[in-house]
Amino acid sequence: MRALTWHGKHDVRMDTVPDPKIVNPRDAIIKITSTAICGSDLHLYDSMIPSMERGDILGHEFMGEVVETGPGSTLQKGQRVVVPFVIACGKCFHCEKQQFSGCENSNPAETQDLGEIAYGTAMTGLFGYSHMTGGYAGGQAEYVRVPYSDVGPIVIPDGLEDDKVLFLSDILPTGWMAAENCQIEPGDTVAVWGCGPVGLFAVQSALIQGAHKVIAIDHHPHRLELARSMGAQVINYHDVKVREALMAMTGGIGPDACIDAVGMESHGFSIDNVVDAVKVATRIGTDRAHVLREVLMACRTGGRVSIPGVYGGMGDKIPIGALMEKGLQIRTGQTHVHKYLRPLLDLIGEGVIDTTFLISHRLPLESAPDGYKMFKENQNEVTKVVLKPDWQKEAA
Template sequence: MKALCWHGKHDVRYETVPDPKIEEPRDAIIKMSCCAICGSDLHLFNGYMPTMESGDILGHEFMGEVVEVGSGNSRLKVGDRVVVPFTICCGECEQCRRGNFSVCERSNRNKEMADKAFGHATAGLFGYSHLTGGYPGGQAEYVRVPYADVTPVKIPEGLTDEQVLFLGDIFPTGWQAAVACDIQPTDTVAVWGAGPVGQFCIRSAVLLGARQVVCIDHVPERLAMAAAGGALTINFDEESVLDRLKELTQGKGPEKCIDAVGLEAHATRSLDSLYDKAKQAVMLETDRPHVLREMIYVCRPAGILSIPGVYGGIIDKLPIGALMNKGLTVRTGQTHVNRWTDDLLRRIQEGQIDPSFVITHEVPLSEGPGMYKTFRDKQDGCIKVVMKP
């Protein structure tokens, strides 16, 4: 079969790889019909995530048709149409029983490695390094899905791939980030980053009843999409984020702040951003936490910081004193996708939201290597790339 494979920094190739096979009784094989490039994939593309190996198949946003089912899987049948969440969960361990699917205790088959890195292993993830299990990803014609009697979301008739594909990652990620904010009708919610996850944070905050939502970015087409979704926008190249947020909140700051950027934060006019880039270049710091610092500074005392943006390692100069003395609450983590999918699928069916709004480019899988660069460089108005075999 054909797949997109990682061969090093900025080196993604469309090549022939062995077809996946059933390995465990609960497995299923999915014939991919639609997949996407996620902002998190760019962290792999740009070489910031450790434990990638040459030839690893990328991708963790995908869906398709079941073409083979293991002997122990009675939930799925050949022909079922499913979206596959990026988090692999067993459904039986203590964390899964509590709905904490992204920290499943069984699905990371490289548990010892992850224990050393994080203290305790998190769940296995598709296409996202050997630290999270080394599972081949979904940017491929066929995918083996472990624990396929638990994880996949069955899709009813009448919905297009484009409407439901993002149930596997960015829609529940944005939703979880907004839910973590405990949004009240009087709240201002500030969202840093107008990429795909940021767009779903905005729409989720609107659906959950925030008084106003403010989005911070500097890419015009992303800010325009954010405005179309109900957000006030701040272009950090053109105005002070701090001053504008004070103006919008009568000097008090937003009650809730969401970091939808993660480890590759960009800021063109800040000294701390230049500091981070210098330290990262000489490997004295892995992640650039400009957004985290700014959120801690501007958030209203007793507010909530929600962090769906991915971080990979160590950050420097975090103002822990401000965080503690202002009484801020921090909530973060990979998404517990299956906790949210039933509700979000219902909202799609009822017409509350059509997630396909975020798609700007649809291409064959074979054009994937070039689209990684287009997406990274934000060329041609690119916000979200969908690929089909």
Template sequence: MRALTYHGAKDLRIDTVPDPVIEQPDDIVLRVTATAICGSDLHIYRGKIPMVDDGDVLGHEFMGVVEEVGAGVRDIRKGDRVVVPFTISCGECFFCRLQQYACCETTNDGRGAILNRKAITPPAALFGYSGLYGGVPGGQAELVRVPKANVGPLVVPGSLGDEQVLFLSDILPTGYQAALNAEVGEGSTVAIFGAGPVGMMAAACCRMLGAERILMVDQYRYRLDFAVQAYGVEEINFEECDDPAELIIERTGYRGVDASIEAVGFEAKGSVTETVLTAAKLEGSSGKALRQCIAATRRGGMVSVAGVYAGFIHAFMFGDAFDKGLTFRMGQTHVQRYMVELLQFIEDGRLVPDAIISHRMKLADAPRGYEIFEEKQEDCRKVVLTP
């Protein structure tokens, strides 16, 4: 089969690799009909994620038609069309029983990214995301093996097109979990830092949950313009505003928002000091977006972190968070917990996740798709690939 493979930073290629086969009784093999480039894929593309080997197949947002079914698969049949969560979870361990599927302690033979690990078990394996998370081949390919198929894949109705449901695999549940973690409800005021795909999905979910005001911070005019039109946000361009949190405080009567959602992650554009510390590997992530969240949120408010972070963070300003009595919630998304509910919202027309798609390309053009997405060319918001 043909698949997108990694060969170093900014060196992705379409290669011919062996077809996947059933390895365990609860596996399925999927013929991919749609896949997408995720913002977290760009961390790999930039060479920022360790333990990615030459030839690794990328991609964790995908769906398709079932080609083969293992003997232990219960509810999925050959020919079913399914969307697959990016987390691989067993459904039976301590964490899965709590519906904390991203914490599954049985599927990942890697170590995860935690530094002060002690003897704790690693988090769930992820598709297409380095040996830290199991080294499982991803779905930016013609075919993919899906382990733990009794827990992950969701059969989707034929009345909905692939693009309408594809983002159930990652960014839509991630945006939804971010909004729930922020306790967004009727009348809420929310600041969202980052107008990438996850930030857009968070805005859509906040609006659906009844948020009264959504203030969105980003540096790209075209993304902010789209968010204003699609979700009615109040835009703040941090290329034009040195301190977005200060402006947010002013706009909320000098109180702050009820909640901030951080949808940028560890490569947020930080200070010169942070750039130097990161280059010297004395810091794992830029803390600028987190500091902005802490500053913009009212006393007693929520900070919901959907962006990916790793390692040490300079100037976290924990004292400010304590003084304000803030609550932090964060972590990988427990996708399986939300998929059925979100599918219903899509069917009801309450969510239209495919509205953010700006580019549709063939899998053969995936390297160019990564370049467009990375460089923010052609007003790129989200790239969907079809084999």
């Protein structure tokens, strides 16, 4: 089959690789109908995530048609399914608490050491996202093996085209959980740093969950306009000092809840971010934590901080004093996708949630390397790239 493979920093290639096979009884093989390039994929593209190996198949946002199942799968051939990017067994301590991104069984023992060293515990298995997360082949390919297929994938009813449901695989539940972690109360103002795909879905989700006001912060005009079109007020951080602007917009109190949807690769020319960039470039540091610092300083006393943005290693100069003295609550983590699939699918079916506004480009799978380069270099116009395998054109 054809698949997108990683070969180093800014080097991804379409290669011919072996077709996936059933390995365990609960496996299924999915024929990909749609897959997408995620902002988190750019961390791999930029070689920010350790334990990638040449030839690894990328992609963790995908859906498709079931073509083969193991005896323990509950799926049936011909069903259309969306697959969560988190791989979860459904039966361990964390899965039973619906903390699916903490699954204890989906990361093979031989790949757990790096996660334990970096984070104190092994990471859960993820599709297409390094050997620290299990080394699983991703879905930017024609076919993919899905472990624990009796737990993860959700069957899509007829009448809902791929574009409406593809983002159930990751970014829609991630934005929803980011807003849920804010514990939004009537009258709340929620500030969202970053109007990338997750940030925009966090804006949308916060408004649906009852926020009185949402303030979106970015510097890309098109992305800010998308946030504005959903009902958010916007701040271009090139034009103002963010904390001062937020204070003015909240009567001098600060936002009730803040969402860091940027993570480890924040942009801008603030002194702390320039220092972070130098440290990353020289391998002295790993994460550019400017946005997290700004969030902690801007959030009101007694407020809530939600961090869906990906951080991979160490950050310094974190204002821990502000965190403690202001009595802030912080909730973070990879998304418990499985928990949100059914309710979000229902909201899509009812027309409450629209996801198609985010798609800016549709490309054939063979053009995936161009899609990565375009997404990396032009994040104003490129909000989401959806890839379609060539077999779909042949079928049409």
